[in-house]
Amino acid sequence: MSRVLPGIFWRCKMIEIGSWTREFAQRLRAEFGPRLLFMGYQGSYARGEATPESDIDIVTILDKADIAGLRRYRSVVGAMPQSGLACGFICGRRELENWPRYDLLSLALDTKPVVGELAPYLPEFTDGDRREALRIGAANLYHAVCHTYLYGDLAGALPGLLKSAFFCLRLWALVRDGGYRATRAELAGALSGRERRILDMLAGPRPDNVGEAYSLLIDWSSEVLRQT
Numbered sequence: 001m002s003r004v005l006p007g008i009f010w011r012c013k014m015i016e017i018g019s020w021t022r023e024f025a026q027r028l029r030a031e032f033g034p035r036l037l038f039m040g041y042q043g044s045y046a047r048g049e050a051t052p053e054s055d056i057d058i059v060t061i062l063d064k065a066d067i068a069g070l071r072r073y074r075s076v077v078g079a080m081p082q083s084g085l086a087c088g089f090i091c092g093r094r095e096l097e098n099w100p101r102y103d104l105l106s107l108a109l110d111t112k113p114v115v116g117e118l119a120p121y122l123p124e125f126t127d128g129d130r131r132e133a134l135r136i137g138a139a140n141l142y143h144a145v146c147h148t149y150l151y152g153d154l155a156g157a158l159p160g161l162l163k164s165a166f167f168c169l170r171l172w173a174l175v176r177d178g179g180y181r182a183t184r185a186e187l188a189g190a191l192s193g194r195e196r197r198i199l200d201m202l203a204g205p206r207p208d209n210v211g212e213a214y215s216l217l218i219d220w221s222s223e224v225l226r227q228t
Helices: 005-012 017-035 068-078 094-095 101-108 128-149 155-178 184-188 193-203 210-227
Strands: 036-042 058-063 086-092 113-115
Touching: 005 058, 017 036, 017 113, 036 101, 058 068, 058 094, 058 101, 058 210, 068 086, 068 113, 086 155, 101 128, 113 210, 128 155, 128 210, 155 184, 155 193, 184 193
Parallel strands: 058 086
Antiparallel strands: 036 058, 036 113
16 A cells, blocks of 8 residues: 555544444454454544544454464454554463453453453452552553653653553552543543643643653652552
């Protein structure tokens, strides 16, 4: 496919996620039959916050995901409309059973099913799992903020860092009161003070003082690490 003018138009055309995922599910069923245990999607399309540039975050569970299966899956994805937007998580059943629990939490919380149900393949999550997910997310954010402040493009990297902070804030609120708010709007109603300031930086105009934004992110992620 051309990456010049046709490619620009192709990237900017908004997709209808329900139609796209249903068509993709039909093609996966035709290719894998009963080997397809689950297919769903997450990310900005699942939250209703997608833009024309948003990726299509697909979650797929097969009975076995070896290189031959991945080759077939790649072929199915490549034949889909706007296939260049597709990304996501694919796993075999046995590997999923041994996956780190903190990482599985995001699948459980964020994935909208299209084929099958995800719950039978996931563990029962505990408060310890949720705290571990928050702790690891805060550690990754802290590292990314420090590294970028020393070596990176401060203004250019800030949107990505704030997006990472958004995912941490959702877990922070979940650990705090047991309520999971998937979207920015839902989360905004549950935050105040420093946490709300971080979320507002993501949703609104970028701060004039980039250094203050980095200071806020470092201080907050550091405190989360100490508390968890």
